[in-house]
Amino acid sequence: MRKYVIVALLPILLMACGQNQNNKATLWSHKMVDSHGLGDFYCNRHYQSKLDSTGWDYVSGLVAGAVLETWKQYPEKKAYYQSVKAFADLNLNEDGTMIINSKGGSALRPSNIDDLPAGRIYFTLYEEELRKGNTKDANRYRNAVDLIRNTLKYNHSRIAAGLPGAGGFFHKAIYPNQMWLDGLYMGSPIYAQWESTFGKTDSVEFNRSWDDIALQFKTIHQKTYDVEKQLNYHAWSATPADSNSFWANQQDPFLGSSPEFWARGMGWYFAALVDVLEFMPEDHSSYREIVDIANQVAAGLKRWQDDGSGLWYQLLQYDADMTADGKGDRVAGEVYNIGHAANYLESSASCIFTYAYLKGIRLGLLDKATYLPIAEKAYQGILETFIKEQQNDSKIDIVQICASAGLGPAKDPSRTGTINYYLAGKDVTVVENEGKAIGTFILASLEYEQMNDIIR
Template sequence: MKNLFILLISFAVLSCSSTKQEESPQWSQKMVESHGLVDFYTNRHHQAKLADTGWDYVSGLVASAVLKAWIMYPEKTEYYDAVKAFADRNLNEDGTMMLDSKGGAALRPSNIDDLPAGRIFFALYEEEMRKGNTKDAERYKTGATVIRNTLKHDHARIAAGLPGAGGFFHKAIYPNQMWLDGLYMGSPIYAQWQDAFGQTDANENSESWEDIAQQFKTIHKFTYNPEKQLNYHAWSATPADSNSFWANSTEPFSGCSKEFWGRGMGWYFAALVDVLEYMPKDHKDYNDVLQIYHQVAAGLKRWQDQESGVWYQLLQYDATTTADGKGDTIAGETYNVGTAPNYLEASCSSIFTYAYLKGIRLGLLDKAAYVPVAEKAYQGLLTNFIREADGKTNVIQTCASAGLGPAKDPSRTGTINYYLSGKDVTIVENEGKAIGTFIMASLEYEDYMRTNKK
């Protein structure tokens, strides 16, 4: 009865808050039309138009979010047309090659960031088949298959004999490293392909799901800190390698990076819920992946900022934590000098909100425990990050990028100083990584509001 009472109170809060939202256009559509179709940034590079944007994971994220908006609001045919134009610009005639700006292969060897833009191919395939346009539909199916096969069969993995054997490298330039980001870049498109096209061979299908699950089980084993209930940004199976200079060399977290980065955990949380959407519930590894998702959900609930409802760039600290003004000294050179404070960050907060709301929709999370978290988070997004000016909806306070190494880039140390004062870790607005994730969070919220009014 107590849980039922909490659930009823939560629904009442959601219903009251929905009244205000209904008075204006949906936030998902406002963001799509302000910055999804046009005028967004991909890693600080300005993009004037989605349909003309090149192949990368940021433009792919925006395209995927716009396509999800079309699925919810099919009368917005211009959304679909823009995503189709983006796909056609970046896919060759027979679907066997994603193209870079010069017309060459956009899928670089063992670069997991090159893969997730292909998630748009599934909905495009279904829609073009519905229209009877089998030529384009088959191109999109081929493109999705090329990406899945590139990951499964050709992508570099941690070698046998090393801890985490079989884990996908984040990139070839980061040998034997797995990053939380990479779980989002590779596993969901692998999972969606298995669901859409992988049913013909039962044995291979089961083995592929085992492979997908193993990626999560591996990185969670090595990066999860049970005391903090958070995952370190990255882990190296060979911490003594020069490209892993940022890694902890001692137990209990040997090979781990030093901090809990918001967006890295966001990609990880979203990857878990996106994979669970498609993973067969009777697969032997399903409950293991679900348990990891529950652990991540509980940890992020703990670190949600109670005043704002959103999350900080560095999850375990608040704004009183700053870069130390001294920087990081590597091989006699000093980097990341500054005193910038920790800050509430838009992209991680948006993707956490998405992953909570989607988990609630799919029945993966207890509503009594997590509806208040998700509701507070979504209202926090609107209050802290969304600004309207000159007829446009803008998103502020986003981390432009962050990474670790390699050896040729010793400034990317993975320290507090780096995540707050690093040369590439600048705070920007209207960045695609926040635009796409805000659209996704808004769509889930709008669906939840609509469903719970019935």
């Protein structure tokens, strides 16, 4: 009798074995790097045919960084490293003292925090070229990260003393006294990694720098976190009456905050928390507070995860029943953001949330029993909803990406931060194969693959 049971079960066992082999063979990080990481992607709607000929930008830097992380996890992929090195070299002068733009000038615009995060690739390049004995390039890369860290720490505009949030970094010079969730990702992780890598020789300055990094998170969390909704508003202004802050709440509660919870903004913030905590000394006086903030964010996003798909909507507190109202937003007598577009599951945010959950679990910052099911469901949802196989090709595409979103300034009154804006704004279009989703999908996939390797 027992042998007949074995025979009956054999096809099922073989099928399961084949599925396991297929799952093991499908490295989605590789598939995305090969499809769009090395080229054929968009940076804020500008098409890039090759990574190694792409200019300096936080989006191209995100893609390059994800490709480089793939090489670190799979070092046999030497072409990945070479492509990122070529990108890095293209955008750096001879001795590494200037990040250069296409016209030969500095790519680091005054107090523009978006210009900084691409420099994270130089840490790995520095270490690898130093290991190879290529001190010339290693020194160039060290100079580059020194430049970026010093530009942020010493030269970037901050909210002035006497204002709420004093010491917080401006998001950009054109957004005076404003902090956006996005900016925490753009500035703080490279600042933190520099301190961890090079800053320990001066203990006094080292501690001051970590105080400074912690201040950024504590300030924006205090100003934007809604305890009832368990979410952070996209941005906050210390001077809400300023014309560039026309979108800001003009009275309590949440004086100075923008009116909605934008998914990718929270994604940048969540990723910034886990990326910084990877390097933050555990004995720092603010370490536990920053860990607590990361757990508050994780709990809030768990609450607003879509039950069916495991993904997240463009506007986090609503589902697909929410639409732009068709009437638009009236600003200074003009009407903007007219349309009826519906809220939608958004891929870049879903990818970066998944990355941050998985990395936070791996680092011991988030409870595995609570959050691993959330991350696993999200990752499967990403594959099922956003990843599309190209016909007659081995390539994949990623879809349902918010191209961009922002707030103001005064010269762009259409960027109101309302439901109408995030769903029907002229710059908030839905695109595919944009670097902000390509890079975050690769990073999420690497964490997922690493988790599976540990389990196996």
